[in-house]
Amino acid sequence: MKAKTRLTTHSFSNIFISLTLVFIFSFSTWSCGKDDPKEPMKEEMEEEMEEEVGYNYPEGKIFFDFPPMDLDGAYFYEPMGFMGVFPQDHGGFIHFEYGVDEPTTPIYAMADGVVTELGASGGDLFMTVKYSTTISGKLGHVGRFANFILDQTEPVIEGSPLDVEIEVKSGQIIGYISPLSALDIGIHDLEVADSKSFCYPELAYFENLYAADIFDYYKDENPVKAEFLSKNVRALPPYGGKNDFDVKGTISGNWYIKDKFEGKDQATNYFAIGYDHIYAQRIALLDGLPAHDPDIANTYSHSWIKGNNPKPEEVNVAFGIVKYELIPKRHVIKNPDGTYELYALDTIDDQIPRGVLLMQMLEPETMQLEFIADKTAMEVDGFTGNQRIYVRKPDYE
Incomplete structure (x- = not known):
């Protein structure tokens, strides 16, 4: 794992800007346009994850082929677990194109799957991609969706997320990063809940209860895993962080x-x-x-x-x-x-x-x-x- 990460010509001009970016990442939350972030209820979200929508999802655990974003565009990756209302369920990439008018750093489908949700919150976009019967990935602070996605949907309205069914292929560009903040990524796996230490799981949000270590979903022999880990600022396992x-x-x-x-x-x-x-x-x-x-x-x-x-x-x-x-x-x-x-x-x-x-x-x-x-x-x-x-x-x- 690298001790330092070299910056490019897009580097921040001062520490204040970099800390501001970190602040935005650290306090960001998934927003579905609801007054209560526990809505829709956990049970409903579990049912949605398990529903068949005509796509032949692989059963259970799968492994990703691609990183969530172009790693050359990231300073570093910050894992889940930042203390919040429940330690945070997602990690995120601090990237070079903060403040750039129209970033060009791509976001990838990490494996074959289906985009199931598109939304807008706080001036940014978010999206969910379902990869198996139990595994999904949620991306926050997306700057714009890929054109092929926009061509298949209605306009995304702030606070009113869309349920969609758009198939994507592993490594396909599905969007681009936002200039407003870090790119957040949360992996949610219905099979990890039993391993969590929550005294009262019913108090956890869906994302908290099923938050998984992203690095567990890359095979060791996949060179993407080593490159991704080189961007990670956490030096001890679990490298993707812990939220329980x-x-x-x-x-x-x-x-x-x-x-x-x-x-x-x-x-x-x-x-x-x-x-x-x-x-x-x-x-x-x-x-x-x-x-x-x-x-x-x-x-x-x-x-x-x-x-x-x-x-x-x-x-x-x-x-x-x-x-x-x-x-x-x-x-x-x-x-x-x-x-x-x-x-x-x-x-x-x-x-x-x-x-x-x-x-x-x-x-x-x-x-x-x-x-x-x-x-x-x-x-x-x-x-x-x-x-x-x-x-x-x-x-x-």
Whole structure:
């Protein structure tokens, strides 16, 4: 795996632009024009995946022949697992043609299949390609669809995705990247749900529950796999990332605030702790309250743990209170010579913490937490009375 990726003449002019691109990728979500992102319901989507539409889909697992996009057009690939409302179910390519008026970098069908969905959201397009009876790929931040697709459909309207049946061949150009953001790609496999660690799978979106490691769908002898891996910024397996961190009876994984903040979006009522999607050994967390509430001044919502200990999967009811000192998470470095590389983390824990996050398991499926800003663990004795109570399975109406 390459430690650095050379940029071309299309390189960003400064780090601000590159970080903006990363921000857009990291917080992007699949949009189907619904108020509730869980609609259509998971069961309905499963039925649609299993329906026969006249195309002779191969059964079960298949292997891809082509990458999702022209790899020469990508700086790097960022795997799934970025902490969000459920760790993110898809990865994405940071590409050279950000801000270009009409990008020409192609998007490919990764194997023979059928385009089953076309949509528009936020100024970009998205599409779903079904490859087998159990496997589909969803592409977000598509700039434009290939002409042969447009010739077979009605106009795509924002918020009203189209159900289509357009056959495609392996390696066929099906679209082009967007100048507005990274190209997102999520692989969804109906056969991987049993391997996930979600305590309550019914709380997961369809895409979360069936998110699969894209690199598992390329054979080792296929040279595309090695080239694709060379663009990947994650150095440890699973190379395509991980989006399930629930460990029953511990603080690890997904949590919902017990007494819902009325009038706030779903993310505000959410907390997750697991591991970073790029630096897989680092404990990472998302606190939805400061991330989505402009009235809260601190910026600890996305953080790492100073000292990287104790591991969240080891913190149970018997453990008692854990004092996590929070430090900023890291992404990648843009060097003056026009390359990207991972941070060397040997001195990362030397920095002054943002504050202390107190966490305690009260019962096997209930915990409390409180963030105390601008303090160290030695300066914090315990909860101050401002803690919030979280549960694994909320009783929201």
